[in-house]
Amino acid sequence: MKAWAVLLLTCVAAAGALRTAKHGFVLTSSKVLRAGTSHRICITLFNAPGPRRNVHLTAWGDAGGSPWSTLVERIPDTVGADGDHCFDLAVPRTASAGLGHMLLKVSSATGLRLSDLATVTIKAFTLVTLIQTDKPRYRPGDKVLIRVMALRYDLTPIIENVPEVWVTSPDNIRIAQWRDIKTSGGLIQLEMQLTEEPPMGRWTIHAKTNDGPESKGFVVEEYVLPTFEVKVKNPTYVPEGDKTITVDVCAKYTFGQPLIGATVTMSVTDGSNPNERVKSATLSRRTRQAVHRLI
Secondary structure, rough: OHHHHHHEEEEEEEEEOOOOEEEEEEEEEEOOEEEEOEEEEEEEEOOOOOEEEEEEEEEEEOOOOOOOEEEEEEEEOOOOOOOOOOOOEEEOOOOOEEEEEEEEEEEEEOOOOOEEEEEEEOOOOEEEEOOOOOOOEEEEOOEEEEEEEEEOOOOEEEHHHHHHHEEEOOOOOOEEEEEOOOOEEEEEEEEEEEEOOOOOOEEEEEEEEEEEEEEEEEEEOOOOOOOOEEEEEOOOOOOOOOEEEEEEEEEEOOOEEEEEEEEEEEEEEOOOOOEEEEEEEEEEEOOOOEEEOOO
16 A cells, blocks of 8 residues: 555553553554545554453544444454454445544553544545436337446445436426336346337436436437438548549438439539539439539
8 A cells, every 4th residue: 555545543652751662552544534435444552462452443524523433343362462453444425525533542451541543534425327328319119228327436336226216208207217226236227118109309317326316318209211311522622723623422222222313413612702603413323423623
């Protein structure tokens, strides 16, 4: 772990005027704690024998109020007087961002009492909720496939139930809803069948997570397949003095065959003269290139 990310909290109890420590401990912890996550805490003892040693850890925010964590950890008797013991500290999602404080106390049945206070930084809980559909636009009668995934700040999925997901129509009427949805690896997959005559426009998917609501829209519209498509390829500029411009025009029916008897019209101007010169040509079955000669 990088040095700047480690907090070393040392407590030493000396006997009289002696320079040699009689009892003490070193607490190793992350300097930055993030709400909604668990952090590993380790304590190294110095001449702190048992039996029945306990670690009391209390953490609270800089703004005061009730502690957001109060933990009592039993140090096993198998850990020596100069041994190490590690445990996990859960930082709740509700912990306020900013400075925080940790008070650590070590005690034993033999009357050992050690304590010290440390300051840490609390980062706010971060949750990214992703809502996806299999396509952005749907036609009446289509089936809408929905995916919802909640991710932590490190992009790992949160394995917990999603409280609610619902879909609203363009006039804000709730059309479908699901409650307390179980996830599979942090992912939920849902589907909704559109009727043959649904309201046209933008629909919205809402997901209510434990961190708040998220939404994503999709469009329902009548879609008529075009009878043909036209692709035009033309030069981006014309060198001064050129007398010919070559333009490729390709028109095809949706079933792949070229158009017959189609007319192509091209308007050309030099930018300073508003009078445009117009030329036209007719596409045959085998002709895809129309060459227009400027006068």
